[in-house]
């Protein structure tokens with residue numbers, strides 16, 4: 001199944017494409033957006049390489065990939081359903097929004113739609129998400145869409161960002177739990 005165009009009340013989510021590269025350069029080049037992700041903002045060359053890998057994901061996994069989100073025609077950020085290595089019944093959720101769109105309920109609005117796609121369209125059984133323990137916004141977004149904390153873990157980084165010493169967290173939601181949350 002190719003990645004479909006997805007819609008929410010405010011967002012249009014389209015498969016990431018070359019037309020989004022400039023927006024990705026701006027997003028990954030912003031120090032506050034990248035605070036919990038990289039020791040320094042990414043250069044254009046680095047983003048171009050990530051862009052190629054992001055596009056490749058859609059060709060490797062049915063229905064998964066990166067979606068660029070727009071609201072009223074403006075780029076808001078991207079949402080992701082990634083492969084979980086060795087388990088094609090699961091996917092990993094991710095998101096990254098431009099700072100001017102933060103705290104407006106948009107990350108969770110898009111994430112809810114990706115969960116609907118994962119469980120409703122693709123029939124996956126479980127979706128996970130990982131972030132740094134200190135990334136309060138990301139954790140709150142996971143909780144807002146019904147995901148629950150399942151474990152703490154340590155990740156190895158060549159150049160850890162401040163806060164990495166507190167470790168990483170994983171959240172998850174199963175299809176059954178998601179279905180239970182859809183009932184009125």
Ligand SMILES: CC(C)(COP(=O)(O)OP(=O)(O)OC[C@H]1O[C@@H](n2cnc3c(N)ncnc32)[C@H](O)[C@@H]1OP(=O)(O)O)[C@@H](O)C(=O)NCCC(=O)NCCS
Pocket residue numbers: 032033034036077094095096097098101102103104105106107108109130131132135136137138140141144
């Ligand atoms: C994390 C991020 C996606 C949140 O996006 P957002 O659009 O502001 O999130 P929402 O408005 O949908 O908020 C969802 C919940 O998170 C809470 N939240 C958002 N940012 C928060 C923060 N910095 N601290 C605490 N809570 C926060 C909101 O209050 C809301 O909680 P509620 O449902 O209980 O009201 C955004 O800050 C971002 O793109 N950060 C940079 C990239 C990043 O860290 N991505 C995740 C890496 S794993």
